[in-house]
Amino acid sequence: MTTTTTAIIDLDLPGATISRHVYGHFAEHLGRCIYGGFWVGEDSPIPNVRGIRSDVVSALRNLQIPNLRWPGGCFADDYHWRDGIGPRDQRPRMVNSHWGDVVEDNAFGTHEFMDLCELLDAVPYVSGNVGSGSVQEMSDWVEYLTRADDSPMAALRRANGRDEPWRVPFWGLGNEAWGCGGSLRAEQFASLARQYATYSRNHGDNDLYRIAAGASDADLHWTETLMRSFDDLAADPAEPARPFQAVSLHYYTMTGTWSDKGDATEFSTDEWYTAMARAQRMEELLTRHSTVMDRYDPHRKVGLVVDEWGTWWNVATGTNPGFLYQQNTLRDALVASMHFDAFHRHAERVVMANIAQTVNVLQAMILTDPDSGALVLTPTYHVFAMNAGHHDASALAVHLRGVETRTVDGSELPLVSASASVKGDSALISLSNLDVDTDRTIVLDLRGRDVVGHEARALTASALDAHNTPEQLDAVAPNAHDGVRPHPRGLELDLPAHSYVTVSLDLQ
Ligand code: AHR
Secondary structure: OEEEEEEEEEOOOOOOEOOHHHHEEEOOOOOOOOEOOOEOOOOOOOOEEOOEEHHHHHHHHHOOOOEEEEOOOHHHHHOOHHHHOOOHHHOOOEEEOOOOOEEEOOOOOHHHHHHHHHHHOOEEEEEEOOOOOOHHHHHHHHHHHHOOOOOHHHHHHHHOOOOOOOOOOEEEEOOOOOOOOOOOOHHHHHHHHHHHHHHOOOEOOEOOEEEEEEEEOOOHHHHHHHHHOOHHHOOOOOOOOOOOOEEEEEEEEOOOEOOEOOOOOOOOHHHHHHHHHHHHHHHHHHHHHHHHHHHHOOOOOOEEEEEEEEEOOOOOOOOOHHHOOOOOEHHHHHHHHHHHHHHHHOOOOEEEEEEEOOEOOOOOOEEEOOOOOOEEEOHHHHHHHHOHHHOOOEEEOEEEEOOOEEEEOOEEEEOEEEEEEEEOOEEEEEEEEOOOOOEEEEEEEEEOOOEEEEEEEEEOOOOOOOEOOOOOOOOOOOEEOOOEEEEOOEEEEEEOOOEEEEEEEEEO
16 A cells, blocks of 8 residues: 655755754663674684774764764763773783673773774763772873873873873763762753763863763753752853753654563564654653753754664673673664664754664664674664765754554654755755555655755665574675656655655756
8 A cells, every 4th residue: 555645845945953962872881882893803704994893883984973972871871991001911800790600801091992982083072980980080181181291190101102182172070970970960960970070171272072971861950950050050041151062852763662572573563663662752852951942042053962872772691681782673773773864853952862782782873693793783884974965064854744553552653754955056855654564655845955966875675574684794785776757846755664765956
């Protein structure tokens, strides 16, 4: 069965810029993300540069990965950065109590992370320890990373082999302070965030963009408390002296509950739709948190950073429950595409987002085989690649008409999700058909500029649970899509059931 939907897009009405940083990533000392994922050590038979896997770097460079958040997550509030500098064989060990209760040898520390960012050409986003670290410790870390002269921390960095300071714009103040980051009340954390932010100083021309650990899900009180904490600092309401520049938000998609989240690959049709409905919730969360922020910051100077998002399923059978390893199917790809549609629509407020996590943990871009070392690109990776044209482009409103809905858990889920952007003489339209069975025809009603060329790509598979493995690397991979035809109002597009399609346009 085929139904027709219309997407009206005014190509000459560009909106807010979609920061490329909403395509950001997250790498925690968790399971096989850092160790085995990024870091194999210099003596590994796996090709590497100074211990960092070359194949992982090259796959992520192909995505133009804009930033990388590290070292956590919950781990960040247990992490003492001085343990991760100096000769590797002399670094102290610690217990990674959040993730598998394993011993961490600190082989991957500050210099290794900054080396990784340089190899990736990605901007570092360092999450500082508020939960168990001191203000002095955080202040010293910023100095160590970013100061040029012969200050004590700059001298220590030099003694460890790095002369020039690094550039570190993105600075996290704690993580999930309401939970693993200290079990604090919003009011307590707001005070701490002001204090830690004050001592996270700008050195030279390195301007920190400080991000205070934010809310989970619909905890509007947390966001409101952080925003209100600026009040007494606003000498000039037009330019308030804010100690931090952004607040974060975490939201994970699962079909069950925290104790039984649902299976990554074995799911029913109902669970497919539940996943889509839960992913759709990101739109509502962004709207609600933004509304709170607008009240205190009507000119939208404070950023909302969704620095953890993605699917969280039950761990894969036979793997360490503390390592959060899960497979990644076509369903995960569509969850990702829906999130990007929401981020694009909220481009004015959402300045950054980081999917959890890049390699071998939760909704990963890359899975590596622990025995053979083989590298697998997931369906989610392909969504990031197909959407690269949205980086730093101007958002375009997409008005969808005639979209059918399905009732999921008492709410209506629209069965098509879409977003678009324009950059110079190119536009990119992203469309997801969430419907398990029904192919759709979409009329792209393109107004305001002449379209002189188009190219489409599609990501789909015959099975909803299709996924990539070392044995079948391309079970879900994008293909050229020839289902696009001229139409009196622009173009007509075939959008197969359970598919993700991008259409790039050449404009005049
Ligand atoms: O991404 C895994 C964990 O999820 C992070 O460490 C934590 O911040 C969140 O609860």
